Amino acid sequence: MRKKNQHSGLNGSRLLRILAVAASLFLLTPSAGVAQILDPVKWSFSSKQVGPNEYDLVFTARMEPKWSIYSQFTGDGGPVPTSFVFTEASHYTRIGAVKEIGKKKEGPDPLFGGVVVIKFYQSPVTFTQRVKVTDAGKPVTGYLEFMTCDDEQCLPPTEVEFSFSLTPTAAPVEGAAPAAEPTPTQGGGEGFSGAEPDKGAQIGGLLDPVKWSVAARPTAKPNEYDLVFTAAMDKGWSIYSQHTSPDGPIPTVFAFTGEGFRRSGEVVENGKKKEGPDPLFGGVVVIKFAESPVSFVQRVTLDNPAVVIGGELSYMTCDDEQCLTAAPLAFSFDFGARIASIGEGGTAIKAGLMPAIEGPANELFGLSRDKAAQPVGQCGSSEAVVAETGSSNWRIFILGFLGGLLALLTPCVFPMIPLTVSFFTKSAGNKAKGLRDASLYGFFILAVYLLLSVPFHLLDSVNPDILNDISTNVWLNLAFFAIFLIFAFSFFGYYELTLPSSWTNRASSAEGIGGMVGIFFMALTLALVSFSCTGPILGSLLAGALSADGGATQLTIGMGGFGLALALPFALFAAFPGMMKSLPKSGGWLNSVKVVLGFLELALALKFLSNADMVKHWGLLKIEPFLGLWILIGLGLALYLFGIIKFPHDSPIKKLSFPRLSLGVLTAAFVVYLASGFRVNDRSGAYEPLGLLSGLAPPVCYSFFKPCDCPQGLACFKDLEEGMAYAREKNKPVMLDFTGYACVNCRKMEEHVWPVGEVLPYLRDEYVLISLYVDDKQELPTEEQIEVIQSHNGRTRKLRRTGDKWSHFQTEYFKINSQPYYVLMSPDGSLLNQPVGYTPDENEYAAFLKCGLDNFRRLSEKQEAEGRQLGQR
8 A cells, every 4th residue: 555655645634624625525425334435536647848958747637527626726615626646756756736717706615614725616627747858768657636526525635646748859840749649547546548559649749739829819809818728739630619518538728827818708719619429438429629710709898908918728629539738828918018828838839919900811800801802602793883883984984085175165264275376377387287286285185184194193002991081181171172162262253273383484484395294394384374274174073083093093084084075176176276266255154163172172061070070970060060161151142143242353244145044044053952861761760862962961860850770771880800700690691791980882772772672671670780991080098099911012001990901801801992882791701692792773783682691591501500510420
């Protein structure tokens, strides 16, 4: 019989304590003499080399349901704590104390008269002792002692002997598999063995099938983070759910330590699960993750920004033939130093700078890139979207062309026609040369305006969101508002705006150079001299194109239309001077055109002020004051056209011309149309949207008297993770609505497509709507402002505002940066069908929604069938 004093000996207090517990056990279990033999705790042992001559000895306890074992540090007067006694020997030394990991409970226990105890109530529990050896050929031996209880009874303290045979390896690896499979134990029942010993389930680079990484990802709430643990398994290997059967493999377990933080809920696991009987564990039903990657997410709230959260995770991994039980991995999240790590010493697996919004390599905001890469089904096509994009480009070109024709009728441009004719009449030596020079002149006018758009293409290559940033920049919009006001009063005749005379003088002096260079400077002189009239029109075109889907491309198209409208007449008059005789003479009508443009400038100025107001959520220029001001501007224009009010440079009106009278009547009718915008829609409870003002006026929900949070009174989320969580709870598909406060086509879709036909029932009843505003300029809390690497150019970008998060998400996952953009997904993040952009045809849009819903139902049926098949195996 073994003598205890060879190991550590028994002091008097410990002997008295065991006798007291034995007496209480006798009272608690009166029928112990006739009861069956209970063996609720099974122990297994493994080892792992962690450095030169250093090993971790791992003791793993698996308890049956409702049974507990006790911490090494439980209080006096209670149960016997778990303890470890090592046989003293010269070939090894212990490094530090035995570490323990598992789910603990601390509190009074009625089994011990209310004494506060610390117990482990859920399998598995692991204890780790690090040792340094001088002779690895000799074993490390000893015994452990533990006590186990359920809610009604306790078993006497039990001793279990252990022996570790340590095998040195040439290339020890941190966090690798154990040196030997779990072996049967004495006094602890049958040990667990997932593989035969000769299968080579050993440490040292031979088998290391699971790699762990960690990251901290901020949520939308201040000081709240998701701690993300990602496991990447080699092909054929699996790890197990936290909630697998206690009679089967060791589940994945997380234990957190530290102060100054609060956990929200339990650890959430994400990955493809399989549930069914497993022959490795005698047919016990297990829940395992058989495909990489697997992520485990714990949400925490920090009490201060310098918190350090530590802990350990333990797991088991198996393939079809064998299992490995790895020693617990220590992890650390140091929010003060912004470093996260996992592995012994915090250096085995580096997580990098944190917080990192991209989380794992294939995840962003908890959604898998792989699932979003290809739709689960195809129905319909994206041809309608392509056609609409083409038609949108044509609209931009036509608007630019009309703007150029309008600019011809202004006092700054119209008088340039005789000067042009005079220049080319003097310089042309023959008819053929005159035609060639006139063609070059027209080409250079077009080229000057096209060149103005080139810098915006360069900006777009730096950052795909920069054009959106420009168009929704608060200060730029306020600057446009001020500039348009200045231009408006200039058009009214209160002052004259011109570019510096030195610019035009230099351009004019270069006209005499001759040849192509002289013709180019003639075209440049036209652009500079006419700026005071063309500038506001070009400004409107610039702002409109930058807020549209095509960005710099549509700006170039619009500039091309504008330049062509100016170039054609000037080229024709230069080539055929005789055409000038058919032109009307300059006079008061030119000033009237300029004043009308002034009223238009006033109206457009409010658009830019509205953009800034919505983006910054000031709540100043909502739909009511906006419509009211437009009504006043429209009334002013009508009164001017009818000759009731005048401006400084107006000529006396003897009789209203038919064109002027007709335009006045149309303006008055438009004022009545604007007033109809205060009608209330009974279904949505908001104002009736005005089709002609879609994208110009604020959304009807942006109101003082009839506010609504989402278009058409729909329920929606404006945070991705909150919306996805709700969709998982309700098991409904999701529509991601990438939109913007200053997005013209977004308003057209929301106000004229969403409420029509079958579209509204789909959005209201079948989908969870998540609206992500890419131009939301609200600053994120400092701790949530993070740096990310853009996949399209590899450059670092800092996400400072709420809209930055959503625009980065859109470009990273869907490789597009235009709005509106609609993506249909399942609650687990699978792409249901091909996303679409601006789709003004309600039938096509309804077909898009129906397609996604049909694919979601088929996907759900397939997943349910797979689950049933797995359960039957």
